Amino acid sequence: MxxxxxxxxxxxxxVILNIAIVAVLILLVTLIYLYMTGKLEPTDVANMEQSEQxxxxxxTTALTTDTVETTTEPEEMTVTxxxxxxxxxEETEETxxxxxxxVLVAVETDDYSDEFFANDFFIGDSIYTGLVNYxxxxxxxxxxxxGLNPESVLTDIDxxxxxxxxxxxxxxxxxxxxxxxxxxxxxxGNTHMAEKMHELVDKLREACPESYxxxxxxxxxxxxxxxxxxxxxxxxxxxxxxxxxxxxxxGVVYLDxxxxxxxxxxxxxxxxxxxxxxxFLGSAYKHMLAFFQREIQx
Amino acid sequence: MKKKIVCAVLISAMVCGAASCTGSxxxxxxxxxxxxxxxxxxxxxxxxxxKAVLDEITINSAFEKSKDSLGDYFDGLDTDKxxxxxxxxxxxxxxxxxxxxxxxxxxxxxxxxVAAVNERLEYQKKTxxxxxxxEYYKLEDxxxxxTGEWLVYIVTSDNSRAKEIALGVIG
Numbered sequence: 001m002x003x004x005x006x007x008x009x010x011x012x013x014x015v016i017l018n019i020a021i022v023a024v025l026i027l028l029v030t031l032i033y034l035y036m037t038g039k040l041e042p043t044d045v046a047n048m049e050q051s052e053q054x055x056x057x058x059x060t061t062a063l064t065t066d067t068v069e070t071t072t073e074p075e076e077m078t079v080t081x082x083x084x085x086x087x088x089x090e091e092t093e094e095t096x097x098x099x100x101x102x103v104l105v106a107v108e109t110d111d112y113s114d115e116f117f118a119n120d121f122f123i124g125d126s127i128y129t130g131l132v133n134y135x136x137x138x139x140x141x142x143x144x145x146x147g148l149n150p151e152s153v154l155t156d157i158d159x160x161x162x163x164x165x166x167x168x169x170x171x172x173x174x175x176x177x178x179x180x181x182x183x184x185x186x187x188x189g190n191t192h193m194a195e196k197m198h199e200l201v202d203k204l205r206e207a208c209p210e211s212y213x214x215x216x217x218x219x220x221x222x223x224x225x226x227x228x229x230x231x232x233x234x235x236x237x238x239x240x241x242x243x244x245x246x247x248x249x250x251g252v253v254y255l256d257x258x259x260x261x262x263x264x265x266x267x268x269x270x271x272x273x274x275x276x277x278x279x280f281l282g283s284a285y286k287h288m289l290a291f292f293q294r295e296i297q298x
Numbered sequence: 299m300k301k302k303i304v305c306a307v308l309i310s311a312m313v314c315g316a317a318s319c320t321g322s323x324x325x326x327x328x329x330x331x332x333x334x335x336x337x338x339x340x341x342x343x344x345x346x347x348x349k350a351v352l353d354e355i356t357i358n359s360a361f362e363k364s365k366d367s368l369g370d371y372f373d374g375l376d377t378d379k380x381x382x383x384x385x386x387x388x389x390x391x392x393x394x395x396x397x398x399x400x401x402x403x404x405x406x407x408x409x410x411x412v413a414a415v416n417e418r419l420e421y422q423k424k425t426x427x428x429x430x431x432x433e434y435y436k437l438e439d440x441x442x443x444x445t446g447e448w449l450v451y452i453v454t455s456d457n458s459r460a461k462e463i464a465l466g467v468i469g
Binding site: 127133135275279280 | 358359361363367370373387388389390391392393425426428429
């Protein structure tokens with residue numbers, strides 16, 4: 001009984017303060033409730049959901065279109081990707097909704113399946129060393145070396161004494177992904193590099209007749225890296241254009257990863273770029289693999 | 299859009315108000331690790347050593363590799379002799395930075411492993427000399443230090459400090 005009467009001033013103040021805070025919280029909840037119910041019509045919510053579903057459908061449609069064109073007319077694939085917003089705009093007019101690019105980004109998830117790539121092989125430079133370093137793949141599935149370029153890949157050997165083609169031949173993978181050229185654009189001629197890529201493709205075809213070969217565009221560089229001048233977006237785009245032409249000529253699929261890693265200004269997005277402005281953060285590999293899987297499956 | 303913003307502001311105010319009631323402690327732990335970095339830890343693990351170094355010295359895109367994958371990076375290293383290890387690399391491949399701490403059953407095993415670590419260092423030097431010359435300084439004074447049953451390998455932007463921290467933790 002005595003304890004109850006010994007409520008000092010501080011304790012009382014704390015109780016009052018807590019009551020005041022709870023009262024404020026209740027007031028805020030009430031305000032939100034009134035605001036939402038009084039101003040927001042149920043149809044708005046329905047429209048928002050419908051808008052998201054429409055966006056998802058459009059993305060699927062766009063990706064399907066990309067794939068079909070990839071296998072038949074690679075020249076047109078990038079055109080479709082560059083103008084990806086067009087069908088969205090048309091749909092927008094029909095539904096009366098405003099297109100939100102953020103929604104499109106959110107719909108393109110970075111989910112991919114390990115199983116899908118279980119029998120695949122990757123050839124690349126320091127960027128592809130990250131596939132092993134980050135633990136995406138075992139080193140047996142990757143031939144990647146720092147500084148590797150479309151010319152040196154033809155002769156360089158790994159620690160088992162095999163060239164990239166030799167390692168692929170021993171593995172006989174389902175898909176082969178090649179991404180090379182970032183190291184050469186600063187000092188090798190783009191035409192020469194594209195010719196060497198053609199040579200690599202021919203050798204791989206001969207060594208792995210059952211494999212599907214995919215030539216991947218080199219990635220973008222950040223604005224800061226571009227400004228430094230050693231490797232620029234002009235160089236990247238110039239080489240990728242030639243690479244795409246080479247793929248058409250060689251009859252293999254060109255995967256435009258570059259556009260998937262660009263920000264709205266056309267530079268390497270900070271979401272995926274390492275501090276040097278050229279290499280990948282861990283998140284970029286996931287994004288890349290999800291893109292590969294989508295392109296191949298659809 | 300306007301409605302969403304107003305709601306977000308109100309909800310934020312609620313969350314802030316609720317948080318103030320919890321009486322949560324101010325973040326005092328942030329600086330604690332840095333002072334502990336060079337303090338010897340009795341029975342320190344390899345992970346304690348690398349953590350102490352990485353708390354003070356940054357390795358971009360640092361990623362820890364498991365003991366199973368050591369063979370991919372240290373040719374000839376007898377991993378069966380290693381009783382404890384911690385190995386971080388710059389996983390993006392952009393920089394030569396890496397730190398490895400190995401503990402063996404005895405000093406002889408540690409001594410025998412030095413050659414494999416030096417081979418790794420030479421490989422990295424050969425790779426990065428032309429690739430990114432501006433990063434080469436990290437390899438020039440790289441640390442390969444065997445002390446008792448421990449073997450430490452460090453390539454960072456401040457190798458002397460990293461060595462001081464690592465050996466401080468090992469004791």
